[in-house]
Amino acid sequence: MANAASGMAVDDECKLxxxxxxxxxxxxxxIFKIHNQQVVVDKLGTPAETYxxxxxxxxxxxxxxxxxxxxxxxxxxxxxSKIFFIAWAPDSSRVRSxxxxxxxxxxxxxxxxxxxxELQATDPSEMSxxxxxxxxx
Amino acid sequence: xxxxxxxxxxxxxxGSHTCKAGYAGEDAPKAxxxxxxxxxxxxxxxxxxxxxxxxxxxxxxxSNKPKGKRRLYVGSQALGFRRDHxxxxxxxxxxxxxxxxxxxxxxxxxxxxxxxxxxxxxPMLLAxxxxxxxxxxxxxxxxxxxxxxxxxxxxxxxxxxxxxxSGRATSVVVDSGGGSTTVAPVHDGYVLQKAVSSSPxxxxxxxxxxxxxxxxxxxxxxxxxxxxxxEIQPGVFQTVDVDxxxxxESYRLYSQRVIASDxxxxxxxxxxxPYDESAxxxxxxxxxxLPDGQTIEIGADRFKIPDxxxxxxxxxxxxxxxxxxxxxxxxxxxxxxxxxxxNRCDVDIRKELFGSILLAGGTASxxxxxxxxxxxxxxxxxxxxxxxxxxxxxxxxxxxxSVWIGGxxxxxxxxxxxxxxxxxxxxxxxxxxxxxKCP
Numbered sequence: 254m255a256n257a258a259s260g261m262a263v264d265d266e267c268k269l270x271x272x273x274x275x276x277x278x279x280x281x282x283x284i285f286k287i288h289n290q291q292v293v294v295d296k297l298g299t300p301a302e303t304y305x306x307x308x309x310x311x312x313x314x315x316x317x318x319x320x321x322x323x324x325x326x327x328x329x330x331x332x333x334s335k336i337f338f339i340a341w342a343p344d345s346s347r348v349r350s351x352x353x354x355x356x357x358x359x360x361x362x363x364x365x366x367x368x369x370x371e372l373q374a375t376d377p378s379e380m381s382x383x384x385x386x387x388x389x390x
Numbered sequence: 391x392x393x394x395x396x397x398x399x400x401x402x403x404x405g406s407h408t409c410k411a412g413y414a415g416e417d418a419p420k421a422x423x424x425x426x427x428x429x430x431x432x433x434x435x436x437x438x439x440x441x442x443x444x445x446x447x448x449x450x451x452x453s454n455k456p457k458g459k460r461r462l463y464v465g466s467q468a469l470g471f472r473r474d475h476x477x478x479x480x481x482x483x484x485x486x487x488x489x490x491x492x493x494x495x496x497x498x499x500x501x502x503x504x505x506x507x508x509x510x511x512x513p514m515l516l517a518x519x520x521x522x523x524x525x526x527x528x529x530x531x532x533x534x535x536x537x538x539x540x541x542x543x544x545x546x547x548x549x550x551x552x553x554x555x556s557g558r559a560t561s562v563v564v565d566s567g568g569g570s571t572t573v574a575p576v577h578d579g580y581v582l583q584k585a586v587s588s589s590p591x592x593x594x595x596x597x598x599x600x601x602x603x604x605x606x607x608x609x610x611x612x613x614x615x616x617x618x619x620x621e622i623q624p625g626v627f628q629t630v631d632v633d634x635x636x637x638x639e640s641y642r643l644y645s646q647r648v649i650a651s652d653x654x655x656x657x658x659x660x661x662x663x664p665y666d667e668s669a670x671x672x673x674x675x676x677x678x679x680l681p682d683g684q685t686i687e688i689g690a691d692r693f694k695i696p697d698x699x700x701x702x703x704x705x706x707x708x709x710x711x712x713x714x715x716x717x718x719x720x721x722x723x724x725x726x727x728x729x730x731x732x733n734r735c736d737v738d739i740r741k742e743l744f745g746s747i748l749l750a751g752g753t754a755s756x757x758x759x760x761x762x763x764x765x766x767x768x769x770x771x772x773x774x775x776x777x778x779x780x781x782x783x784x785x786x787x788x789x790x791x792s793v794w795i796g797g798x799x800x801x802x803x804x805x806x807x808x809x810x811x812x813x814x815x816x817x818x819x820x821x822x823x824x825x826x827k828c829p
Contacts, residue, residue: 342557351557
C-alpha cells in the first residue's frame with residue numbers, strides 16, 4: 254500500500270462495468286467518480302462514441318477517473334485496441350478533491366485488471382488525441 | 391482500530407524553518423512558528439535565579455520548560471523577547487531530527503499553547519521528510535504514544551502529500567524550504583528513495599548571502615532588540631541604541647535573519663537568464679525601509695541572490711561566504727538536481743516526470759522561479775524532446791503550505807480513518823509496526 258493512501262472503497266459495479274468494457278466491448282469509455290467514500294460509476298459511453306465525446310463528458314472543474322478503449326491501426330495495417338486509464342484532475346478543481354482522487358488512485362487502479370496505458374492530466378492538453386495516439390503505439 | 395465519527399485529527403508539519411500545526415480539514419494551519427528555539431544553559435547559579443524570577447511573571451505567555459539542565463523557549467513570542475545568554479538552536483540537521491528534546495518541546499508548544507488541545511483525544515498526522523530513517527520513525531511513534539498518549543498516529547511523506555494535493559500521484563516534487571532544497575520523484579504515491587537528491591541551499595542560505603552582501607556594502611542590519619524607536623513629534627522618529635552585552639551571537643544572527651529574510655521576500659526575484667554582473671550593474675535600485683528607520687537601496691542583489699539557487703558557485707563571489715567553497719563542488723543548481731534525479735528513475739516514467747514538476751515550499755514562492763526553472767530545463771533537456779512542465783499553485787498559501795494542506799485533507803477523509811496506526815496496534819505490535827502501517 255502506498256504511503257498516505259486514502260483507504261477509499263471501490264463499488265463492485267466499477268469492476269463489473271470494466272470487465273464488460275474489456276471482454277464484451279460494450280462500452281467505449283467509463284467515467285468514475287468518488288461519492289460517499291467509495292468509487293462509483295459516473296458515466297458510460299456507447300461503443301459508437303468518439304474520443305471527443307469522451308473528453309466532452311469529463312467535467313471542467315472536477316476530478317474524475319476514466320478508462321477509454323482506444324482503437325487504432327498500426328503501421329503494419331493491423332487493427333488493435335488498448336485500454337487507457339486516465340486520472341483527470343483539472344487545475345481549477347478544489348484542492349480537497351485533487352487530494353482525494355490522487356490518494357485513492359493507486360488502490361482503485363489495482364482493482365481494474367487489464368489497463369495497458371495510464372496517464373494523468375491536469376488540463377486538456379495533457380490528454381490530447383495526439384498524446385493518446387503516441388502512447389498507444 | 392480508531393473509528394470515531396468525529397474526526398478531529400491534528401496535523402503537524404515540522405519543517406527546518408517553520409513548524410506548521412493545525413486541525414485536519416481546515417484550509418491553512420492555525421499555528422505557524424519558528425522551528426528554532428531559544429535555549430539557556432542552567433549551569434550558572436545566578437542565571438538560574440534570574441530565570442525563576444522571570445518565570446513567575448510570564449509563565450502564562452511563554453512556554454518555558456526546564457529540560458534537564460537547560461531551559462527552552464519556544465514560539466515566535468518567546469523567541470522575540472531577547473534574554474541574556476540565550477542561544478538559538480535548531481532540533482533538525484539536514485531535515486532530520488538530531489535533538490529530540492527540542493522536537494518534544496516544539497510539539498508540546500504546538501499542542502498545548504497554540505492549538506489548546508489534549509493530545510490524548512486527537513489522532514495525529516505528522517509530515518516527515520523522505521530521508522527519515524527507520525529509527526527516527528520508531529522514535530517518533532514511541533514519543534507520540536508514550537508521552538502524548540495519542541489515540542492514533544500517521545506519518546506521511548512530505549513529497550507524497552504535496553504531490554497528492556496537486557492532484558498527481560506521479561510527479562517530481564521540488565521542495566525548496568528554509569534549510570534545504572529536496573527533489574523527490576513520486577510514482578503512484580511512492581517516493582522513489584534512490585532518486586531523491588537534496589542540497590543545503592534553501593531560504594536561510596539565501597538570507598545569509600543577502601546579509602553578507604549588504605554588509606560588504608556597508609549596510610548593517612540592526613536587530614530589533616538593539617534599539618528603541620520613539621515618535622518624538624508627529625512623523626518624526628528618534629532611534630536610540632541600546633546595548634545588551636550578554637546577547638549571544640546566535641540570537642543576534644537569528645534577529646538579523648528575521649529582517650534579512652523579509653527584505654529577501656520583498657525585493658528578490660529570480661532573473662530570467664543566468665545572472666551576469668555587468669548586465670545587472672545598472673539596474674534601478676529598490677528601496678527598503680529597515681525597522682530602525684534607515685532606508686536602504688538594493689540593486690543587483692535582487693537578482694543575484696535568487697540566482698544562487700540555479701548557480702551555487704555564485705555564492706563564493708559574495709564577501710564573507712568564502713567558506714562555501716568547501717562544500718560547493720558537490721552542490722548542484724536546481725535544474726541539474728531535477729535532471730539528475732529524474733535520470734535515476736526508470737526510463738519508462740521519465741517522460742511523465744518531466745511533464746509534472748511541482749514546486750513547493752517557502753523559497754519556491756519566489757517570483758519568476760517557476761518560469762526560470764522551466765526555461766532552464768527546456769534548454770538542457772530539449773534533445774530528449776520531453777514535454778517539460780513546471781507546476782506551482784497560483785495561490786501563495788497553497789504553495790507555501792502544500793504539505794500541511796495535503797495532510798489536513800487526508801486526515802479528515804472518512805475513508806482514511808481505517809488507515810491510522812492506532813494505540814492498540816502499537817501496544818500489540820510495538821513501535822516497529824509503523825513501517826507496516828505508514829510505509
